[in-house]
Amino acid sequence: MDGSVNGAGNDTDDATLRAQQAADSAAASSQHALVQGLAHDLRAPLRAIDSFASLLGKQLQQGAVDESSRDYLQRIRDAATRMAGLLDALQELTAAGRATLRDDDVDLSLLAEWIGAEMRDRAPGREARIDVAPGLAARGDEHYLKRMLARLMDNAWVFSALRPEVEIAVEGERVGDVLHLRVRDRGIGFDPRYAERLFEPFGRLHGVDEGAGAGLGLAVAQCIAHRHGGRIHAESQPGEGSVFHVELPVRPRAEPELARGLHAGDRDG
Amino acid sequence: MDKDILLVEDNPDDVELTRIAFAEAGLDHRLEVVGDGAQALDYLFARGAYAHRAGAKLPAIVLLDLNLPKVDGREVLEAIRADAATHKLPVVVLTTSTEPFDVDASYQLGANSYIRKPVDFERFVWAVKQVGLYWLVLNHAPE
Secondary structure, eight states: OTTOOOTTHHHHHHHHHHHHHHHHHHHHHHHHHHHHHHHHHHHHHHHHHHHHHHHHHHHHHTTOOOHHHHHHHHHHHHHHHHHHHHHHHHHHHHHHHHOOOOOEEEEHHHHHHHHHHHHHHHOTTSOEEEEEOTTOEEEEOHHHHHHHHHHHHHHHHHTTTTSSSEEEEEEEEEETTEEEEEEEEOSOOOOGGGGGGTTSTTOOSSOGGGTOOSSOHHHHHHHHHHHTTOEEEEEEOTTSOEEEEEEEEOOOTTOOGGGGGGHHHHHHO | OOOOEEEEOOOHHHHHHHHHHHHHTTOOOOEEEESSHHHHHHHHTTOGGGGGGTTOOOOSEEEEOSSOSSSOHHHHHHHHHHSTTTTTOOEEEEESOOOHHHHHHHHHTTOSEEEEOOSSHHHHHHHHHHHHIIIIIIOOOOO
16 A cells, blocks of 8 residues: 555645545535435424414413313324434434444344344334344344444334234345345335435425334434445335345454454464 | 416415414415325326316415425426416415525426415415415416
């Protein structure tokens, strides 16, 4: 690496500079889009809080409290909950983008079972079948890979709301040094024409009444997959459920975890 | 014989507030609500779930949010302006966005008005009232 710059140095520097400027401007514009989306999504619940509080105030003044008053009160509380959820999701997204990631061997099957148990715990009355294939492993940061899986499985759960039973399958196989992981559901699915909007912050494909949350969950999942050098995409037909595909690096078989530090030195010896 | 108003809005609170604001403004047009841009286009062009609307009257006005699931408001506006059947339809962008870019882009795409939804309820009612008065009472729309 060092010492390799010679006569061609200026061209290389210019190219590097231009690449850096392009990267900076892409980062700035995606940050701008995120802030705009955030401002939009915080103003909406603020308007709900101010408006329904104002309507409620009028009803109290006129002594005309009725069934709608309870509804207004509930809308105010829901709006506050949405704002809190949005701020939590935003913190999760920025944390995922900045954190120093560990490089461990991670048992994704165990994590998926764990997340499944947590989801059942939160909704004990809900019929749910969560099948996790054994032996799914990747390399990376256990904490963040669990968050990524949780976002994908939450998404599967939420958009299965209209089904009598939630059905989620976590499966995959190793191809070379890559794990091909799939999270399947049998929920409402999405229109494949809009597949690329799915992972954009606030790029919702469904309304709140269909279960849409803060609009950042899949952006978090994508951010974590990318930071692991992986890829993520989704496919679906409306009404037929969705499949989320994640490709994650796996440690090459010839490279046991403990020997990694010695690897480079051993080559010439 | 009043025509409907088409409200394209995915936020149930904003739908309810718009209803209340229209009622307070004394406008009794029927409010047809769709929750995303794809449904808005289906409604206007009598397609999909709205195929039964073929031959039905267009709404008097479209109130369009910009940030919508699926097809967003800008694309809806573009599609309305691109089709001979709807290109004169009054479209009022009613949105939370304050981006100068969105204001310019909306007018560029052929929005008739651009109203920023205020956070404050009294001003929200006032804004909806103005929109209603202008577009539903004062203005003579092209036939």
